[in-house]
Amino acid sequence: MNKRIFLDPIFKNNPVSVLALGICSALAVTVKLEPAMVMALSVTLVTGFSELILSLLRNTVPNRIRIIVQLVVVATLVILVDQILKAYAWQVSKQLSVFVGLIITNCIIMGRIEAFALSNKPFPAFVDGIANGLGYGIILVAVSFFRELLGSGTLMGYPVVPQKWYAVNGGFYENNGLFILPPMALIVVGLIVWVFNAQNDKKVWNK
Amino acid sequence: MDNRKRNGNVYTFIYAAIMVIVVAALLSFVSQVLKPRQVANMMAEKQQSILRSVHLEGNLYERYIRDTVVGPAHLALYICTLEDGTRKYIIPLAGKGLWGPLRGYLALNGDFRTIYGAVFDHDAETPGLGAEITTAAFSDSFRGKSLYQADRFVSLSILKPGKAASNPNAVDGISGGTLTSRGVENMIRESLEPYLPFFKHYE
Numbered sequence: 001m002n003k004r005i006f007l008d009p010i011f012k013n014n015p016v017s018v019l020a021l022g023i024c025s026a027l028a029v030t031v032k033l034e035p036a037m038v039m040a041l042s043v044t045l046v047t048g049f050s051e052l053i054l055s056l057l058r059n060t061v062p063n064r065i066r067i068i069v070q071l072v073v074v075a076t077l078v079i080l081v082d083q084i085l086k087a088y089a090w091q092v093s094k095q096l097s098v099f100v101g102l103i104i105t106n107c108i109i110m111g112r113i114e115a116f117a118l119s120n121k122p123f124p125a126f127v128d129g130i131a132n133g134l135g136y137g138i139i140l141v142a143v144s145f146f147r148e149l150l151g152s153g154t155l156m157g158y159p160v161v162p163q164k165w166y167a168v169n170g171g172f173y174e175n176n177g178l179f180i181l182p183p184m185a186l187i188v189v190g191l192i193v194w195v196f197n198a199q200n201d202k203k204v205w206n207k
Numbered sequence: 208m209d210n211r212k213r214n215g216n217v218y219t220f221i222y223a224a225i226m227v228i229v230v231a232a233l234l235s236f237v238s239q240v241l242k243p244r245q246v247a248n249m250m251a252e253k254q255q256s257i258l259r260s261v262h263l264e265g266n267l268y269e270r271y272i273r274d275t276v277v278g279p280a281h282l283a284l285y286i287c288t289l290e291d292g293t294r295k296y297i298i299p300l301a302g303k304g305l306w307g308p309l310r311g312y313l314a315l316n317g318d319f320r321t322i323y324g325a326v327f328d329h330d331a332e333t334p335g336l337g338a339e340i341t342t343a344a345f346s347d348s349f350r351g352k353s354l355y356q357a358d359r360f361v362s363l364s365i366l367k368p369g370k371a372a373s374n375p376n377a378v379d380g381i382s383g384g385t386l387t388s389r390g391v392e393n394m395i396r397e398s399l400e401p402y403l404p405f406f407k408h409y410e
Contacts, residue, residue: 031335062219069226076230083237087244090252152335168369180335180383 005124009131015108016139016189017196022108026140027185029099033156036144037137038092039099042081044133047109050074051117051129058118070113071104078103108132139196143188151179260312260326261287261295272297277405284402287314295323298402302394305386307331309340309394313349319406322363325349327391337387348378360403362396365389 015021022043029039050073054061061069085093103109112132117125148154153161153175165173178184254268263271273286285297296319300311307330314323327340339345353375354362364377365388371377380388 029334031333035334060213060222062222063214065219065223068223072226072230076234079234080237083241083245086248087241090248148335177382 005127006131009128010135010138014135014139014196015111015132016136017193019111021111022106022136023189025099025102025106026136026143026189027182028102030140030144030147030185030188031151031180033141033144033148035099036140039102040133040137040140042078042099043103043106043108043136044130045081046074046077046103047106047112047133048126048129050077050109051113052122052126053077054113055117055120055122055125061118066118067110070110074109074113075104108136139189139192142192143185146188147179147184150176151184256310256326256328257285257287257297257312260297260314260324261289262324263287277402280401282401282405285312293317298399300327300394300398302390302397304329304332304390305337305384306333309387309390311391311394313395313399315354320353320355322349322352322354329387332384332387335383337381337384337390339381339384340387340391345378345381352376352378354399360399362399363392365392 009015013019016023016026025039025043030036050070053073054070057069057073082093112128116128120128145155148156149160153159153166153173161173161175163169165171167174179188254272255264257272258264258267261271271287271289273288275284275286276282277284283299285299287295287297289295294317295314296317297312297314300309300313302309309327309329309332311325311327313325315321316323325346327346329338329340332338332340348371349363352363354360356376361376364371364374365380366374366377368379368382371379
């Protein structure tokens with residue numbers, strides 16, 4: 001049971017490629033690998049703990065302000081993460097601070113709280129949150145890998161395309177500027193969703 | 208708890224009130240506890256930025272840098288005295304990028320005309336595009352550039368990538384980061400202008 005809760009969101013029910021949640025931030029933070037990884041880690045922690053907390057509170061939350069309570073919990077966690085990073089991991093926090101707003105509005109968090117945490121026990125809810133964060137992270141890392149490699153010729157900031165290949169140095173190669181721009185993120189996400197779902201095709205559509 | 212009571216007005220109000228108080232107390236407590244460390248981080252970063260603008264790194268701020276103010280407007284100025292006795296004058300920059308504020312330091316040689324070094328930072332520029340202004344590749348291209356044409360202050364132009372190589376008054380911008388590059392250009396001109404009378408006075 002717990003194994004399925006953990007593995008399904010990563011492959012079979014991936015939040016980005018199958019449930020189409022969190023696409024917006026997957027487009028925004030994937031120009032480079034490093035911020036994409038920081039974003040993936042932060043979203044994983046925030047989804048995990050907000051699902052845990054809301055699952056603990058699930059029998060007390062008044063129905064009419066349900067969404068507000070969820071937002072308060074998520075926003076509080078994001079601010080806590082941001083404050084702690086600012087104090088103990090300054091460099092990471094500088095990368096992350098841009099994306100704090102994006103974490104709060106990340107559809108995956110609210111979607112999973114509504115769909116899972118409010119009707120399940122705390123431990124499965126925590127596992128579900130972590131797994132959905134990781135499923136999101138896999139897509140993010142895959143997209144940013146291609147965008148950084150083909151758009152900037154680097155990975156994690158280190159140059160991987162030999163300098164002498166470049167046209168400015170007398171070679172034949174030029175970075176593809178389109179990969180840096182947002183439209184290419186959409187195309188890469190589309191291709192990854194296609195590849196990802198090709199093997200799931202029958203399972204997803206025939207049921 | 209039964210559902211009818213859970214949906215009542217009184218319960219909802221009390222729940223919301225308690226939640227807000229708990230969250231506010233928690234956040235202000237955490238903020239108070241962590242503040243000193245955050246301020247220390249910020250100061251350390253500022254000192255490192257100033258050092259990097261004169262191509263130094265490490266725990267050298269006290270040894271090389273002296274801060275002062277100049278002119279009737281008390282403009283901030285950092286003076287760096289290098290080992291060989293030459294002085295570099297570091298001017299803080301502030302301006303607007305595409306999404307948020309830009310900052311930086313510009314180190315001038317003793318003639319107040321040519322650039323010795325520069326560093327830039329930002330709050331919210333796009334990673335991979337505008338955010339590239341923080342890279343050494345960009346800031347190194349400022350070294351040796353001139354702010355003057357003959358005796359006229361022209362500041363620096365930031366041009367399309369590949370156009371600036373031989374122009375002493377221009378540097379290459381960031382591809383895909385045109386608006387941020389333009390922000391850097393405006394920031395340099397606007398931040399330097401108040402200092403011009405002071406430069407004249409020194410010449």
